[in-house]
Amino acid sequence: MAVLVTGGAGYIGSHMVLALKDAGRSVVVIDDLSTGFRRAVPETVPFVKGCVGDERLVAKTIMEHGVDAIVHFAGSIVVPDSVRDPLDYYLNNTVRSRALLAAAVAGGVKRVVFSSTAAVYGEGSDEPLTEDEPLDPISPYGASKLMTERMLADMSRAYGLSYAALRYFNVAGADPDGRAGQSSPRATHLIKVAAQAALGGRNHLECYGDDYPTPDGTCVRDYIHVSDLAHAHLLALDHLEAGGDSFVANCGYGRGASVLEVIDAVKRCAGVDFPVHVAPRRDGDPASLVADPTRIRETVGWRPRHDDLDSIVGHALAWERQVAERGAGQA
Ligand SMILES: NC(=O)c1ccc[n+]([C@@H]2O[C@H](COP(=O)([O-])OP(=O)(O)OC[C@H]3O[C@@H](n4cnc5c(N)ncnc54)[C@H](O)[C@@H]3O)[C@@H](O)[C@H]2O)c1
Numbered sequence: 628m629a630v631l632v633t634g635g636a637g638y639i640g641s642h643m644v645l646a647l648k649d650a651g652r653s654v655v656v657i658d659d660l661s662t663g664f665r666r667a668v669p670e671t672v673p674f675v676k677g678c679v680g681d682e683r684l685v686a687k688t689i690m691e692h693g694v695d696a697i698v699h700f701a702g703s704i705v706v707p708d709s710v711r712d713p714l715d716y717y718l719n720n721t722v723r724s725r726a727l728l729a730a731a732v733a734g735g736v737k738r739v740v741f742s743s744t745a746a747v748y749g750e751g752s753d754e755p756l757t758e759d760e761p762l763d764p765i766s767p768y769g770a771s772k773l774m775t776e777r778m779l780a781d782m783s784r785a786y787g788l789s790y791a792a793l794r795y796f797n798v799a800g801a802d803p804d805g806r807a808g809q810s811s812p813r814a815t816h817l818i819k820v821a822a823q824a825a826l827g828g829r830n831h832l833e834c835y836g837d838d839y840p841t842p843d844g845t846c847v848r849d850y851i852h853v854s855d856l857a858h859a860h861l862l863a864l865d866h867l868e869a870g871g872d873s874f875v876a877n878c879g880y881g882r883g884a885s886v887l888e889v890i891d892a893v894k895r896c897a898g899v900d901f902p903v904h905v906a907p908r909r910d911g912d913p914a915s916l917v918a919d920p921t922r923i924r925e926t927v928g929w930r931p932r933h934d935d936l937d938s939i940v941g942h943a944l945a946w947e948r949q950v951a952e953r954g955a956g957q958a
């Protein structure tokens with residue numbers, strides 16, 4: 628039986644494919660390559676180029692590869708883009724997830740692990756957020772993901788499918804062995820962009836807002852290493868396969884870093900300085916988002932291995948050097 632990884636050519640999905648292969652699992656990837664890279668998926672892994680909204684293609688993939696579990700990463704991920712073009716986000720993240728899930732039920736798939744997000748919590752809080760926090764997304768991105776969570780909850784009751792919805796906080800870093808990383812030259816994530824600035828790929832970095840109600844005025848986020856996150860998915864799948872109940876859980880370390888603290892860490896680890904310009908606040912950005920990770924630890928026994936901002940930044944920089952050596956967009 629195989630695990631279908633949607634969005635497996637993307638940043639987090641490619642790390643999940645490695646984690647599954649390292650664990651000896653059979654994997655098949657479906658990805659439309661809208662933001663992913665074919666070369667991010669090892670040649671030994673079957674690859675289907677297409678959209679998760681294509682119910683017939685998904686049904687064929689499930690049947691041909693004997694898929695009994697899906698890890699669903701495919702989606703659109705840029706919060707401010709979702710504010711500008713909400714319908715695109717509801718289409719790609721909600722409507723196409725519905726098609727994928729319909730094909731999954733029809734094809735007898737019994738388990739789904741879903742990429743959800745801290746953006747379902749809305750404005751956040753000064754305190755670490757538990758899963759019981761009110762769900763009140765302030766961006767269409769967060770709302771589009773919450774709708775999929777709700778579809779899964781309803782489906783599990785109606786069809787007996789079990790699921791884990793993992794609410795990621797800010798994912799960063801790269802495979803410690805240098806096999807995968809964030810490859811998109813147009814990526815907007817802070818650590819990626821700061822690594823590009825440190826290596827000369829950008830001439831400056833913009834800090835979006837320094838007047839937030841946080842200790843240094845810049846937004847606070849809980850940065851989680853992408854390999855720790857992939858490991859959490861593996862454990863979630865094991866839990867469901869062992870007959871464990873469906874669950875929703877935060878994935879973060881329980882500690883926040885401000886934009887300025889991240890920039891300092893990147894400058895320190897790279898040993899270079901680069902200009903930082905304060906710019907206006909970005910639409911859809913809550914002041915502070917920090918996870919309470921108790922539930923993921925207790926439910927599946929997750930123990931992070933890279934819970935350290937300098938390690939995350941160090942791995943992100945190492946990957947960015949590979950990207951730079953191969954030429955922009957060729958990683
Ligand atoms: N990166 C983060 O900090 C973060 C935080 C919270 C949640 N997430 C979620 O994690 C998931 C993966 O994010 P990522 O950072 O790896 O992004 P990414 O853009 O690198 O990966 C997404 C992948 O999905 C593919 N894709 C997009 N729409 C598709 C479709 N309709 N059909 C088939 N393939 C499609 C893209 O080509 C890409 O390979 C997303 O669902 C995102 O919402 C990411």
Ligand SMILES: O=c1ccn([C@@H]2O[C@H](COP(=O)(O)OP(=O)(O)O[C@H]3O[C@H](CO)[C@@H](O)[C@H](O)[C@H]3O)[C@@H](O)[C@H]2O)c(=O)[nH]1
Binds near residue numbers: 745796
């Ligand atoms: O050039 C930049 C890029 C980002 N930021 C700030 O850095 C913080 C982090 O931003 P970013 O790395 O873009 O991540 P988020 O917007 O927090 O969103 C990420 O984290 C969310 C969960 O917290 C996920 O849902 C999203 O998919 C993922 O993109 C925010 O305060 C941004 O305003 C800057 O100041 N300058």
